[in-house]
Amino acid sequence: MSQKITIGKLALLIASLSDEELQAFRSTLDDVAFCQGKVGSMNLQKVISAVETAAKRNRIIHDSLYRETHALYHAILEGIDGVTRGHPSIGEMSRTVGLRFSIVRGRPYKDPDEGEWIAVAFYGTIGAPVKGAEHETFGLGINHI
Template sequence: MFNIENNGSLGKLAILTIMSGGEDEIALKRQGEKFGYRLYKGKVGSMDSAKIFAAVETAAKKEGLIDQRYREEHALYHSVFEAYSGMCRGQIGLGTVLRSAGLLFCIVRGTKLPGNDADGEWIAVALYGNMGAPIKGYEHEVLGLGINPI
């Protein structure tokens, strides 16, 4: 079992949370919260990248992971952008090239390493799911991660 205290980080927690489910996901969230991390996991599907960005931003605001200050919104935007870029393998865009995505997303806010607040707070966004032609069976798995300081 993963132990965040011994080998954890903000990004690793985001990736492991998005890849887990059931009891494993609950255990990861509990471990993260024990060290002051705030997490949210959701899902979004679209052929429009703007809808993916909006879903993550809306969830982050609704769950209190960011507030209305520019620097917090900006850090989240760049984290989503980095995760999205990785997921799209640098080819940004969905609908304009007839691709769709069904994704899980995980937002984690906290220090880079458990209990080490010397660098302040950071925000990580992980995206995981399927992307491909908007025809069932023509998709493949994708994964992206973005991390930025708040």
């Protein structure tokens, strides 16, 4: 990446912006592959699947390469850990999430031998499955590919 903004910071920013707000920043995102999506569920597996599907559909990862899927999976789990405050379960604890997520793939180090990394960020709400009983949450996971 030629700019000073790291992939983690970009992922956090992208996850927190609406589609309209993101338009103002698109020209600065030329050095990274990224996508944005939304998921709401009481099922953690649905959250993981939504991110994985978005990464594959938007060609952020190659679905035929295990190491890329594996790196994404660990970044997702790390991000979920932040969302759930270290208790990676939602429905089992009568919690639901409404999340916007982003996936960013790039080269955060000057030395090209450091390779590519992937960041997954979540922003949204978590709480009891009762409208108005939720609060904001954020999570970030980063892993090398």
